Amino acid sequence: MKQQDKREWEKQLVSEMIQLYCRKKHGALEGLCADCAALEAYARARSDKCPFMETKTFCSNCKVHCYNAEMREKIREVMRFAGPRMLFVHPVMAMRHVIESNREKRRKAESQ
Template sequence: MKKDIQTKREREKAMVSEMIALYCRKRHGRKASGGLCPECAALDTYARQRSDTCPFMETKTFCSNCKVHCYKPEMRERIRAVMRFSGPRMLFHHPVAALRHVVATKKEKKRLEKVS
């Protein structure tokens, strides 16, 4: 069980980093090999720290579905902008991960409907 949580945590961190990198490349003109701009690098570090300390990793699907928002308001708005921009584009850049996200979202929606 512990290994599954760690795998989930690492997958989430990798996906958030990919989304931030895509955002930075397209919005800030950074080259893929050039790394992130300082603003996006700070957001990536912050998001990874939040994921490392998330006590709900075992049961949550995505941060957006969490009842407890651990991001500072400024960082939360920044990550939302990244998600809005990168989310739809992930289908072209990382199709398997994008489809996994859609399936997980549908499952969570059904689970929440049963609970309500």
């Protein structure tokens, strides 16, 4: 997968997860609440500037965490909530995420 495609896919995935979280937790039927919109913009900006996109699959597998502490905690909360629910809302996207994460873990284990 090309670096730009990978970056776009990661941004799409995080946006879907934030939308699911906002809809269920904040009752946002259309769009996002202000806090979730800010988190989405922040996450997308971090992904755009990521220098490790070629060698990592997802931010959770990265050796450098570039989110500030407040946003890191917010995105963790979103991931904890939305991650398991993505299987029911976006099953293909969720399965692809699991497969890619497992590949990355195996690749890291083999290189050590």
